[in-house]
Amino acid sequence: MAGASTDLAGLAERLRAHPSIRSKLGIGQAVAGLGLSAGAPGRPGDDAAALANGAGWDLLAGEGFIPGFVEENPWFAGWCGVMVNLSDIAAMGGRATAILDQIWAPSAAAARPLMDGLRDAAAAYGVPLVGGHTNFGAPALGLAVSVLGKAERLITSFDARPGDLLIAAIDPRGAYVNFDNFCAALEAPPERLRGDLAILPDLAAAGLVRAGKDISQGGIIGTALMLAECSGVGIEIDLAALTPPRGIAPERWLRSFPSFGFLLSVAPEAANAVCARFAARGIDAAAIGRVLPGSAVTLTDGEDRALFWDHAATPYLDLGVPHA
Template sequence: MSIEALAETLRAHPSIQSKLAISGATAALGLLASGPGTPGDDAAPLPREGGYDLLAGEGFIPAFVQDDPWFAGWCAVMVNLSDIAAMGGHAVALLDQVWAPDAGAAAPLLQGLRDASQSYGVPLVGGHTNLSAPELGIAASVFGRATRLITSFDARPGDTLVAAIDHRGTYRNYDNFCAALDAPADRLRRDLALLPELAEAELVTAGKDISQAGLIGTALMLAECSGTGMEIDLDAITPPPGVPQDRWLRSFPSYGFLLSVDRQWVNAVCGRFAARGIDASTIGRVTQGSAVTISQSGASALFWDHAHTPYMNLRAQDA
């Protein structure tokens, strides 16, 4: 596949296109990136004495929930904890919202929630349950705290892009690459703790967790929020064995973060992940402008220009 064809394939994929809905929702709610909670970040940071309170929430596509209810319950915990870690925080507690036709249908969702809560060591402290709904549904919210933040709005031209992804997994369904289910609980907890450690050591300029839009879509979101461009070197990205390149670029990893790092700290950042068996490598750089490009074997192509075609439409400075 040519580099231009790959860029077009990625642009058109539903997991990347789905994020375009964010701008309509934020506009309807009157939300701006400069407002409380800086919409566009992985969690909403609310300043408090000595740091920040963090709030985040996730809802799930009905087809995903119907296909694998237990895993949907697990993911409701996992993805929220990843959002808190991506902001440089520690999760404190979770709330769940479950809809089901009856208690039997709800059981695997609730078990998945409980199993993940116990594995990650973050308590479920309440929520909402409806047992007269026409189909299964789940959402969850999380509260956390941070001393120093990693945000989506601070990437700087000249920074190096570091992708840290746990390759010790397999696809569970769709493009969800899960490295969490067979991992010991202590490893799950300590791996997430790396992010607040990096934040508190001031080794990271900006970052996001790699979302359902995959590595390439997350790079676009980070670039747009920071008001920068990005160059992604596909030669520097090695998928796990047997995984096609285009699928890996759009995959949602259970543990994956894209970080903007000052060049002087790149080795230190990558070394901390490597010490825990997590693949971390430089995959590109932050640039001036608004173009996110991909390159491979000496050829390059435009993936997206967020100035010409807004993505989330949440910028570092609101127009």
């Protein structure tokens, strides 16, 4: 929660300049380089590619990791390779079915902690590792992970509507591991990890969520910007509605990458039912803002307002989506 003396303009400026926020600007360059747009098959901009299969949707998600992250804690990098991809599948309203890994290392011994992390996470979440690619002649550790899944009904990044409430659902039972990575998964029992992810496809099946994304690199604020741009809307985030875990400043919480965290665009009449699903499993869920017409993502605190980003003036993902 914010205090009366919060310098919103300064906060917005610092967040806008933070490396975790700026890093997502590369998505637009990659999309352009590949000749893609939001209308391409798989719909770039979503958390996973979704391909219709006649009975629902096949989902494909992938994640590559920066070398410094892998080198600092190879076991945790392996765990995260599974965890973040499973969150992407869940964010789409899906359930993961298989994991593929791509590992580079100077030797099998050097790769062991990385592989242990992958194996341990796959076992904890109950999703099988089915193979991939391995190179034990590389000069340094490297990791990429892909996950396959299925959904009967999608949650996408493209369907938020003005008038919706923005709900943040985050597991607060964790701590920072490195950088701004807030992990609540390492001590959780497997049945809790699996049941928590199942909330999302259950919400999708019930038709309670209009749109959503998992909170990834860039945190709440960066993810809100991506959701806003994909849906062609504006989003307002109320700092007074944020509830960071004890001892964590709102500024850091806004840019943190939680192991379990989702932003959901929900019709006001469905908000209580959505929040109750998470609360029943000990996960904090509350409306932290609202979806508005336009293209501005703003921070508010009482009567004070500050522009964080206008995605029409300065595209973030640059997918060519029209604005509401």
